[in-house]
Amino acid sequence: MSTYLGKMVHPNTNESVTVYSGFNWPSLFLGVFWFLAKELWQWALISFMVAACTLGLSWPVWGFFANDLYIKGLFRRGFLPDASVRKYLEKEGLIAPQPELSPQDMLSAQTKE
Numbered sequence: 817m818s819t820y821l822g823k824m825v826h827p828n829t830n831e832s833v834t835v836y837s838g839f840n841w842p843s844l845f846l847g848v849f850w851f852l853a854k855e856l857w858q859w860a861l862i863s864f865m866v867a868a869c870t871l872g873l874s875w876p877v878w879g880f881f882a883n884d885l886y887i888k889g890l891f892r893r894g895f896l897p898d899a900s901v902r903k904y905l906e907k908e909g910l911i912a913p914q915p916e917l918s919p920q921d922m923l924s925a926q927t928k929e
Contacts, residue, residue: 818883822900824890833890835901836883843882847875850882856889884910 818836825832843850847867851860866874887901888910897905905911 821904822898824887824895824897824901826893826895828894831895833895835887835890835897837904838883840879840882840886844876844879847872847878851878851885854886854889855893856885859885859889884908 818838818840821835821837823832824835840850848860848864851863863874863878887905902911902914906913
């Protein structure tokens, strides 16, 4: 079951994309075509090759990884996560944790510039 995580936004175009965690049902039923629709070209090719070698038996496996692969693909295209998505990604080890800055640290950083 997929769980709503939040949104990722591209800073230049302000395009907003909703992201989920957990099992991806559309990927289960659409396989390679889901990767193509999400513009994950390399994963579409990889999943096609693996599906060809396994006679399509690998399609259900991609559902477990598809949401994380989509989030990583959005990162590569320049999308930035909101706070709830960032928290999930840090917890899963997909990105490095950001240190919390106190108001004093923020002021000192501004005065150094």
